[in-house]
Amino acid sequence: xxxxxxxxxxxxxxxxxFLTINCTYxxxxxxxxxxxxxxxxxxxxxxxxxxxxxxxxxxxxxxxTYRKETTSFHLEKGSxxxxxxxxxxxxxxxxxxxxxxxxxLTFGQGTILTVHP
Amino acid sequence: xxxxxxxxxxxxxxxxxxxxxxCSPISGHRSVSWYQQTxxxxxxxxxxxxxxxxxxxxxxxxxxxxxxxxxxxSEMNVSTLELGDSALYLCASSIKGQGAGYGYxxxxxxxxxxx
Numbered sequence: 001x002x003x004x005x006x007x008x009x010x011x012x013x014x015x016x017x018f019l020t021i022n023c024t025y026x027x028x029x030x031x032x033x034x035x036x037x038x039x040x041x042x043x044x045x046x047x048x049x050x051x052x053x054x055x056x057x058x059x060x061x062x063x064x065t066y067r068k069e070t071t072s073f074h075l076e077k078g079s080x081x082x083x084x085x086x087x088x089x090x091x092x093x094x095x096x097x098x099x100x101x102x103x104x105l106t107f108g109q110g111t112i113l114t115v116h117p
Numbered sequence: 118x119x120x121x122x123x124x125x126x127x128x129x130x131x132x133x134x135x136x137x138x139x140c141s142p143i144s145g146h147r148s149v150s151w152y153q154q155t156x157x158x159x160x161x162x163x164x165x166x167x168x169x170x171x172x173x174x175x176x177x178x179x180x181x182x183x184x185x186x187x188x189x190x191s192e193m194n195v196s197t198l199e200l201g202d203s204a205l206y207l208c209a210s211s212i213k214g215q216g217a218g219y220g221y222x223x224x225x226x227x228x229x230x231x232x
Contacts, residue, residue, distance in 0.1 A: 034220060036223075041225075042225050042226075043121075043207050043223040043225040043226045044207065044209075044223040045223070046220040046221070046222065049220050089160065091160075103148055103149075103150030103162070103164075103165025103166075103167075103172070103173050103211070103221075104162045104165065104173050104175070105150075105160075105162065105209075105221060107159060107160040108159075109159050110159065110160075
């Protein structure tokens with residue numbers, strides 16, 4: 001089956017530190033990959049995505065590169081802010097030949113990030 | 118442009134009761150998916166609807182059901198509630214069901230507590 005494994009948390013950093021959250025996956029098929037962020041009391045927000053090997057998704061200073069050879073999609077940010085404190089989820093979906101995926105995302109367990117001033 | 122709207126935000130029910138949750142997708146989005154989020158199991162896929170048809174289903178018992186209306190709004194129903202059904206239920210919508218390319222937009226969820 002399909003699965004996503006994220007690095008264990010929680011992760012605690014000082015403001016302006018460099019962030020890496022590791023994500024690896026196993027998939028039957030060619031997945032599309034996503035990072036979602038969840039702030040306290042909220043739903044999930046799409047942070048970035050990549051749909052094919054070597055694509056780099058980026059948004060709000062966050063980046064992740066789709067590495068097919070290592071089945072990874074690690075999230076990075078060069079300088080974190082207190083406002084980045086949240087739970088981060090790596091996820092995949094497997095589109096069929098027609099490009100649809102019938103709604104099913106497979107999520108990692110989430111990584112709690114806390115950034116201190 | 119309005120986001121995905123879920124109602125109610127919070128709900129408290131008693132074991133054995135049933136509950137209906139509602140989700141209004143972004144205008145133009147025809148695919149609606151439902152997820153259950155718990156501390157122990159994380160985020161788990163429940164089912165997906167497109168043009169009023171269920172196209173995909175996760176591994177949940179038959180007590181969990183859903184439907185979609187012609188305006189793409191969706192409801193999910195849980196019958197005979199159990200304590201373990203306490204969770205945050207999230208709804209997500211996507212353009213034309215092609216979530217792979219476009220990503221999914223999530224609502225803020227309904228927090229269900231079963232007592």
